[in-house]
Amino acid sequence: MTADLGPAQARERFRAGLSTPTSGWCAGWTQANLIAVPREYAWDVLLFAQRNPKPCPVLDVLEPGEVGGALLDGDIRADLPGYRVYRGGELVDQPSDVEKYWRDDLVAFLIGCSFTFENALLTAGVPVRHLAQGTNVPMYRTTRRCRTAGRLSGPLVVSMRPVPAGLVDTAVSVTTRYPAVHGAPVHVGWGGRDGGSELGITDLDAPDYGDPVPMTDGEVPVFWACGVTPQAAVLESRLPLAITHEPGQMLITDARDGDYLI
Amino acid sequence: MTADLGPAQARERFRAGLSTPTSGWCAGWTQANLIAVPREYAWDVLLFAQRNPKPCPVLDVLEPGEVGGALLDGDIRADLPGYRVYRGGELVDQPSDVEKYWRDDLVAFLIGCSFTFENALLTAGVPVRHLAQGTNVPMYRTTRRCRTAGRLSGPLVVSMRPVPAGLVDTAVSVTTRYPAVHGAPVHVGWGGRDGGSELGITDLDAPDYGDPVPMTDGEVPVFWACGVTPQAAVLESRLPLAITHEPGQMLITDARDGDYLI
CATH class of the missing domain: 3.30.2040.10 (PSTPO5379-like domain)
Structure with missing residues (x-):
């Protein structure tokens, strides 16, 4: 059962190429939306998230050069089942990993998921x-x-x-x-x-x-x-580059759902 | 009774020069910490707040050139009872308004207050x-x-x-x-x-x-x-310029306490 997998096991399957919605996977482990933009747009995204906390609750930010972090003992460029690449307000690719698109100046935001x-x-x-x-x-x-x-x-x-x-x-x-x-x-x-x-x-x-x-x-x-909200914003605002998850195909993090319970 | 004043009335007194702690003022109206930094440090401050949400809950951000906003029908440079000015890790002034220190590239963060x-x-x-x-x-x-x-x-x-x-x-x-x-x-x-x-x-x-x-x-x-936490950080991190409230002498906003109740 995919519900019984741990996050590292799930990410390994996605890294190996499995493409699937992640709803129901890894019960009890927190899933997250991804949006990565060039550093010069990072302020806009973080401020957008701060001003729209219901759709854009920021769980963590990976600074330029980081591809893992506290929520992810792995590689953000390959550990999701699917990605979207947006350029200048167009969806240009839906690859299963984004290593060829990644740049050292990208800042990656991990956004909470329902x-x-x-x-x-x-x-x-x-x-x-x-x-x-x-x-x-x-x-x-x-x-x-x-x-x-x-x-x-x-x-x-x-x-x-x-x-x-x-x-x-x-x-x-x-x-x-x-x-x-x-x-x-x-x-x-x-x-x-x-x-x-x-x-x-x-x-x-x-x-x-x-x-x-x-x-x-x-x-x-x-x-x-929904955490797809920033994708709609980078599309409408024609950012030169944004890399996101494929909607519904989330990052499965190393954090527990209970960490976000009040 | 200062508890019965509205926020605009209180801010008018502070603009006129009154210097006082604001605890107990304007019952039911939300008070806020202020920290303003040059735009080139705004990313650091916003990310610091995002990573330390208990001491630094961001209520609003005024972008460069703004001195009022949704939480403040007034002027952030004069409407608080007291300010602090930090330069390069030193407290250099504690004035009652900061118009002479203000610059068009300053970004002002309003942070929640207990x-x-x-x-x-x-x-x-x-x-x-x-x-x-x-x-x-x-x-x-x-x-x-x-x-x-x-x-x-x-x-x-x-x-x-x-x-x-x-x-x-x-x-x-x-x-x-x-x-x-x-x-x-x-x-x-x-x-x-x-x-x-x-x-x-x-x-x-x-x-x-x-x-x-x-x-x-x-x-x-x-x-x-406590929302004085970012002041301690700009001091320790020797930012070239930061303008803040005098601890305990807060901005009284136009938001209701109940807006922040879960």
């Missing part, structure tokens, strides 16, 4: 549809804008999990206790197809990243801020 | 000695080191409040809910005079900043991380 609280949701009796399905979580660009920072601006990106109406309060209270990995939802519910939700999402079946999940009667879509 | 949760402590029945005395809170440089960031390193600075032994649990649980303004204590209790506390403090009656407070039998010293 997969961290999915184990706590299950423990509290809240089902997690994409885990049950074995697919990636659905993610959506919204019409809600992040606070701008320097040269970086962009929309809030959210992940969505359908929750039975009677368990929405449980889902909110459980995730509130994980503020470092997106915390409480940013929106609950759905205004219907006449114009979509308050977040400007018009079709739940067509996520911008990840896979759609079926919803059944009596379920409510619950939206959490 | 005064924010003192009202909540009082409401929960925990006495706050320096408030009762009408003095400044005692603050101490410790032997505990912060995580280094770029060119910035330094010791953890703490504030201390004596708490009746039977109320220590209350003080911890109340302040835990304010993580953006230092949150739970970093240390409770005192190992005695043979070597001082675990924090390396040898004499509670000789704080490094602020005023000493009397302790009575049955009280326990409780230590919280």
